[in-house]
Amino acid sequence: MLSLVLSVGFHAVDQLLNDQKTWHDFVGGVAADVIYAGVATAIAYSAVSIAVGGIVTFTLGPLALVVIVGVGLAIGFAALDKKIRLGEKLAALLKQESAKLDRSMSNVSHAADKFNNEYSNDTMDFLHRIFAIPKLALQ
Amino acid sequence: MAVDNSELSGLQKGLAFIYSLVLLVANLLIANEAWSALKLLQQTEQRFFYMDIMPFALAALWLVPVMLMLSYILLTRALSVLPQLNVDKLLKAALPCLLLLLVSRVAIGFYLGDYLPSKGFIYCDKLSRTAAFSGQIWVSKQAYCHDESYLVNTEVLEWFDEQQSAGTMPSNDEVTAQIELFIAEYKQRYQ
Numbered sequence: 001m002l003s004l005v006l007s008v009g010f011h012a013v014d015q016l017l018n019d020q021k022t023w024h025d026f027v028g029g030v031a032a033d034v035i036y037a038g039v040a041t042a043i044a045y046s047a048v049s050i051a052v053g054g055i056v057t058f059t060l061g062p063l064a065l066v067v068i069v070g071v072g073l074a075i076g077f078a079a080l081d082k083k084i085r086l087g088e089k090l091a092a093l094l095k096q097e098s099a100k101l102d103r104s105m106s107n108v109s110h111a112a113d114k115f116n117n118e119y120s121n122d123t124m125d126f127l128h129r130i131f132a133i134p135k136l137a138l139q
Numbered sequence: 140m141a142v143d144n145s146e147l148s149g150l151q152k153g154l155a156f157i158y159s160l161v162l163l164v165a166n167l168l169i170a171n172e173a174w175s176a177l178k179l180l181q182q183t184e185q186r187f188f189y190m191d192i193m194p195f196a197l198a199a200l201w202l203v204p205v206m207l208m209l210s211y212i213l214l215t216r217a218l219s220v221l222p223q224l225n226v227d228k229l230l231k232a233a234l235p236c237l238l239l240l241l242v243s244r245v246a247i248g249f250y251l252g253d254y255l256p257s258k259g260f261i262y263c264d265k266l267s268r269t270a271a272f273s274g275q276i277w278v279s280k281q282a283y284c285h286d287e288s289y290l291v292n293t294e295v296l297e298w299f300d301e302q303q304s305a306g307t308m309p310s311n312d313e314v315t316a317q318i319e320l321f322i323a324e325y326k327q328r329y330q
Contacts, residue, residue, distance in 0.1 A: 061230030
């Protein structure tokens with residue numbers, strides 16, 4: 001829980017100090033921290049429970065042991081993350097998808113403008129084309 | 140505190156074995172990272188571009204004995220043939236080790252803050268990753284810490300590594316030009 005609060009704080013300050021960082025970096029960074037902290041906490045709690053032969057209670061020894069194992073695993077994950085760079089990869093994925101969405105929205109907007117212009121220029125012709133109504137002329 | 144292994148289910152024994160291995164790997168990672176940090180600190184003259192130091196890895200050496208003991212205890216839960224260790228000693232050692240970790244982390248922070256600047260290194264937050272336990276990047280010249288290099292820190296550090304292993308020493312202008320090229324490519328890709 002504490003690492004999640006710290007993570008959000010770290011990334012929020014990072015966002016404030018570096019003006020070109022976007023929400024993608026914030027979400028990617030916090031998500032990576034949540035994944036690592038979640039896995040570390042789950043393993044720590046479960047491992048200590050098995051070791052002490054029951055559910056970890058709120059007594060100082062077992063709790064300190066859970067914190068130690070959690071911190072140790074988190075440091076191990078941080079060492080692995082030097083190679084993996086999960087937060088940056090998640091941020092890059094979000095940026096790519098966001099750029100794709102922007103392009104799609106731009107295309108939709110362009111198509112809507114085109115329809116609007118065609119409708120304004122020649123309403124009858126536009127409706128004929130839209131509903132595939134054949135043009136019948138009486139001579 | 141003695142724990143009867145017959146009370147553990149097959150799943151718990153399996154988990155105990157897996158956790159034992161996970162803790163062992165975590166210990167190896169911490170020890171490797173601490174060893175790398177110590178080696179880097181002794182070879183500051185040979186680092187032309189930057190140093191990536193994880194202060195928490197050095198402080199976490201206090202945790203290694205506790206985690207190794209827990210790893211062994213979990214192994215004894217999985218494999219009943221091994222002689223059992225007393226968990227009480229581990230529980231008593233946990234809190235002092237945690238306090239030692241915190242005190243050491245603060246002390247190492249102060250030490251690095253004095254030692255590395257005396258060797259000509261400057262802390263570069265623009266290249267360091269943003270996470271509680273991640274490493275700190277110290278650069279040997281201010282020019283290597285570009286204001287916008289946080290956008291492309293992976294590319295910049297990899298490029299520094301390539302230059303270091305090739306033994307080339309580009310000028311400050313060349314380094315700045317390369318970093319700005321990475322930034323321009325990044326902006327073209329995403330902005």
